Amino acid sequence: MSKKNNDIEKVDGPSFEGVEEASVFSLSEHTDTTTFYGINNSNILLLKNLFPNIRIIARGHVIKIQGSDAEMEIFKNALGRLELFVLNNNSLSHENIIEIVKGQQPAEITFENLILHGVNGKSIMARTKNQQKLVNDFETNDLLFAIGPAGSGKTYTAIALAVRALKNREKKKIILSRPAVEAGEKLGFLPGDMKEKIDPYLQPLYDALQDMLPAAKLKDYMENGTIQIAPLAFMRGRTLSDAVVILDEAQNSTTMQIKMFLTRMGLNTKMIVTGDITQIDLPMQQKSGLIDALEVLRNVKGIAKIEFDKGDIVRHKLVQRIVEAYEKAAPRPPKGGV
Known part of the structure; x- marks a missing residue:
């Protein structure tokens, strides 16, 4: 994953009503968005529940987010780890998301297991x-x-x-x-x-x-x-x-x-x-x-x-x-x- 795709940069956020600025997290072009977002965006909905004070809009490979600096930093790290897990395993369950957000290391998929x-x-x-x-x-x-x-x-x-x-x-x-x-x-x-x-x-x-x-x-x-x-x-x-x-x-x-x-x-x-x-x-x-x-x-x-x-x-x-x-x-x- 390149540094460009890991960075969250400040941009205008017209998709948020009443919010002047939002941050953008860009997924790698190699990341399967269906896997990352989940069926019917179920993974994004779970993230919204886990981070109730952060506003999220996800379209294509772009995720727009807004919140306090401290929460944004935690959320940014979580998104990066979630994307890395998807790239390595081609899957992302709700259990994986909860483990990653809590800082635990989910079981890696190998040929053996x-x-x-x-x-x-x-x-x-x-x-x-x-x-x-x-x-x-x-x-x-x-x-x-x-x-x-x-x-x-x-x-x-x-x-x-x-x-x-x-x-x-x-x-x-x-x-x-x-x-x-x-x-x-x-x-x-x-x-x-x-x-x-x-x-x-x-x-x-x-x-x-x-x-x-x-x-x-x-x-x-x-x-x-x-x-x-x-x-x-x-x-x-x-x-x-x-x-x-x-x-x-x-x-x-x-x-x-x-x-x-x-x-x-x-x-x-x-x-x-x-x-x-x-x-x-x-x-x-x-x-x-x-x-x-x-x-x-x-x-x-x-x-x-x-x-x-x-x-x-x-x-x-x-x-x-x-x-x-x-x-x-x-x-x-x-x-x-x-």
């Missing part, structure tokens, strides 16, 4: 060492257990690996499963077909898929069976071949259910089992199938176990503090449930 490019070229990557371990272990193991707290990225990373395998034609199908644990309700008594019954329980998985596949392509995959929903209770008798199979929230499966699930593995299939053993919703007298499987299979070759922790949490920073507070406030739940 990039999993795939999702919708609108979004870089889907391993952001923590345990997410990277899941990526690495996926290459050499057919069954993986990813255990850890909510927000640690274990399920999102698992789905990204499944989508990559599908895109690379390494697998023909993605099969998603989740136990349906709802007090007083059984799937058979819920209205609608199987998809309608299980959809509410699988919504977090769909949310991840929508980040990685265009809506039309995802719809096609769902309709032709390339991506399937498979409620855990309904999987008995199937053999799952040429697929990546993900069992999410496995802590809420029974011992018999998880044994049944694991023995569905067919040729050229990989399975990823995710769960949080501190969030068991089974009755007190019933042992979690996930805990049982981890004990029974601990010495079996070809199986990897990745333990995520609060350091892997990639949601809002407050989530990590919430997890820590609950860990301090309550003892570890019994193996049978909470």
